[in-house]
Amino acid sequence: MQLILILIGAFIVFILSTLTGGGASLLLMPLVAAVVGVKAVAPVMAISIGMSSTSKVFFFYKYIDWKLFAWLFPSTIIGSILGAKMFAELSSDYLQILIGILLISTVFQFNKIEKRTGYQVKAWHFAPMGLVVAFLSGLIGGVGPLMNSAYLNYGINKESLLGTRSANAILLHLTKIISYAYFGYVTGEVLKYGILIGLSSMIAVYFGKLILSKMSEVFFRKIVVGSMVLSGALMLWKNREFISDLVATI
Template identity: 85%
Template sequence: MQLLLVLLGAFVVFILSTLTGGGASLLLMPLVAWIVGVKAVAPVMAISIGMSSTSKVLFFWRYIDWKLFAWLFPSTIVGSILGARMFAILSADYLQLLIGLVLISTVFQWNKTEKRTGWKVKAWHFAPMGLVVSFLSGLIGGVGPLMNSAYLNYGMSKESLLGTRSANAILLHITKIISYAYFGYITGEVIKYGLLIGFSSMIAVYFGKLILAKISELIFRKIVVASMVLSGILMIWKNREFIFNWLAMA
């Protein structure tokens, strides 16, 4: 029954993830932690999101911005390796709170009369941003749609955002999986749940693509910003005990 609940949850979450440009990891983390424990969340999510990203790349291949991918390529590898290395030895509570606040702040960037949501982003900006985001992803397992604001401000279409983001996500999660395995975090149970959730996510992406085709670019951007704010709230809520303890000690 627990496994069925996780697979059903993954199916729903990855449909939403296709419509919002990402963020499935934050919504799934509590369910995965309930089944396999907190320490296995990051490697399980790396396997499952890597699989879902593969299906997105297949569906949106012709929309991928390979110039942008080239800027992300080296920083994604370096950042994810460093993040995975720090996974076992550094408390990530403060980082998760900071990321949550950053995601929530995107609500103030939205301009109802424009497609973009803030400053103009250039291709080379993604190199340093990719390094930071991939490091944080390797460290805490997932950072949600943290870079979606940059993708939107770069001026991407909904299909291009999903395709390019997913191509980079494959690189990110393959590197993380190799790193987690090297440091001893990949077990038989992790592989089992990662693959099961991954197969569920690949089916969900197909249905998400059908729904995506029926919504406009502007609605898609509004959904993305709303999902970033929701992801930030969920990330902070997940760490509420840490916040309460920190306030009690202050």
Template identity: 80%
Template sequence: MQIFLVLLGAFIVFILSTLTGGGASLLLMPLVAVVVGVKAVAPVMAISIGLSSTSKVALFWKHIDWNLFLWLFPSTIVGSILGARLFASLSSDYLQILIGLLLVSTIFQFKKPSKPRFKVKAWHFAPMGLIVAFLSGLIGGVGPLMNSAYLNYGISKESLLGTRSANAILLHITKIISYAYFGYVTGEVLKYGILIGVTSMIAVYFGKLILAKISELFFRQIVVASMVLSGILMLWKNWDTIESII
């Protein structure tokens, strides 16, 4: 029954993730934690999101912006290895609170989604990718943290999903190798990671069918809404820490 509930949740979440440009990890983390434990969440999500990203790349291959991917390539590898290395030794509570606040603040940046306040250039993705990959390796997932950069760069909804997913494959493969090296990939982690990953690949296909029916403007709006929701969920999950600070 637990496996069924996790897979049903994964199916729904990954359809939503396809429509919103990411965020599956934040929505699934609480459910996965109940089943496999908090410490196994990061490697399970790395495996499952790596598989779902593979299906997105296949579906959106012709829309991938390879120039952006090349800017992200080295920083993604370095950042994810460093984050995975510190995964066991650092408390991630404060980092999750900071990321949550950044995600929630997106609503003020995109009051008019069709008119971004600043223009992001391709080379900006190198330092941003390093930071996001490090945080992803450290806490397991950062949701759609870079989506505002993709939107302000000016790419289409299909290009955002394809490029982001190509980079996600690189990110999560590096994280899986790092987690395995440090002893966090167990048989149970592999089982749940693969089951959720296969479910997500099916969900991505259905998500693509829905995506084709929505406009670019509406896509931007739901991406921003998903970023704010992800931030609220992250803050709620760490509410005890916030109360201790206050």
């Protein structure tokens, strides 16, 4: 029954993820943690999101911005390896709170949602940003659509955002899977849940693509920003006990 609930949840979440440009890991993490344990969340999500990203690349391949991918390539590998290495060594609570606040703050970056914000993001900016995001993703398992505001400010359309982000996600999560396996976190149970959730997510991407094709660019931007704010709120909610203890000590 738990497995069925996870697969149904994954199907719904990955349809939403296709429509919002990411964030599935944050929405699915609590459910996965309840079934397989907190320590297994990061490797399970790496496998499942890697599979869903492969499906997205298949559907949006012709829209991929290979210039951006080239800038992201080396920093994604380096950042994800370093993050996975520190996965078992550092407390990620403070980082998750900071990321949650950053995601929520994106709502203030858009005066008019159909336009870019005041700063111009260039292709080379994605190299340092990708390094930081890959590191955080390897460390805490997922950071949601943290870079989506950068993609939007670069001036990318919805199909190109999904294709480019997914191509980079394959690289990111494949590196994480190898790193987690090296450090002993990829068990038989992790593989089982990761692959089953991944298969559910690949089917969900197809239905998400059908809905996305009928969606305007302006509406897409609105739900991307909305999903970032929601992801940030969920991340803070997930760490509410830690925040409460932190506030009590001040």
